[in-house]
Amino acid sequence: MPLEALYAYPEQAKLGRILPKNKLYEQIKPNQALKNLFITQIEQIQWQYVLASRTINLIHSSPVPEIQVFTLTLKGQQLDLTTLKAIDQVIKFPTLFEVVKGDQAQLIAAYKRPNEVDNNKWVISDYFLSPWLSITSARQALPVAVTLAHLYQQIIHSLLPYVAKPTEQLEDTIERISQINSKTKQLSQAENRLLKEKQFNKKLLINSKIKQLQQEIAGLIG
Template identity: 40%
Template sequence: MILFDYPRQSYFGRTLPKAKIYAHTAASTRLKELFVRQIDQIVWKFKLAPETINIPATEIVSEIQIFAVTLKTGELHPDVLRSIDIAIPFPIVYEVSYEGKVKVMACYKRPHESGGEKWISGAWLMSDWMPENAGRQALPVKLDLAALYDELLGTLIPYPPRQGESLQQRIRRAEAISRQQKELTRMEAALEKEKQFNRKVEINAGIRNTKQQIDRLKALTEE
């Protein structure tokens, strides 16, 4: 996983009050309690836009926001970040920090086909925890902000892209791998507990099939 060194000229550095998020999302009591219990501070840290990094916008990606979120306990409910994504009508990449560690989180976000201020958000992508003082790399050089956004999110997917594979296709493939891996874990646990020979044979066949599906999904070429 890569931490990026965002250009100084893109620094925004404004604390985002929780009350503003509540106001833009009609936050429930439960959501407010999550914010109070889990979030120490939210800083709108960088704004990647044509005027700050000299990369042209596209119709889909006009700006990319980088938010620094500091946790109180290390616990983070996905509804917390989802509510921020609802309140802020731009793609967002989060750097979540707790006790000297940081992880990067984002969901693929695009405008709704109906237009207006509605956005569609996909599943969460995230890195492992890393030291906050880990080395950072310069932003990759891209032709426009949409390509840069794809690159930022692509670093959160642990499987390399296939030839001609779009970001959305790559995310769907990663999600399918995750589902199969969970199923594999479930079957392996069931095999450990199973006493009947015939049932063990059945489960073993299912395990082999699931492993083959995972291998196919991870392969760089589609069979």
């Protein structure tokens, strides 16, 4: 089920610190193209909350010692997700982004987990986005959890476009969604080729591929 309201974070977890872009650049070391995205698309970055055992009284663990919540205020209508990935790569904790555009906000997050080979690095999934939600409407309580890891997993689940299958682990669900997205892209490309193709025999081959992809996508979704 899509997220219907933004989350209410505990007041004791509030940090409310503006994060200067120049300080961020020192860590990210962006090329000019990435720097231009930060300049043209993002008005302000705030480090809003730190969800940790000391602030919300949940048990921490090595995969999820803390959860950082950032607010990004946009200058215009668009945000290139490359900017979020650049921030995620230098923040050594799971991260949630509230992206604000006018009187609406969108919760965006990738699933982050420690790299099994190098614990100083993180594996970052694709990004998952909530609908645009009113920032003036009442916020909903955080999911009930006893550990930060469980809280983080539930928040990520609330952003996923498809529900988990029974007994499916979060990592498996995310991998399945990645496959759905990849095959959906292939399907779109095949449909475009079919529209342009003139030869009947080639049309048959493309049509067969389209049906195969449709079946594979349906199986992954189901």
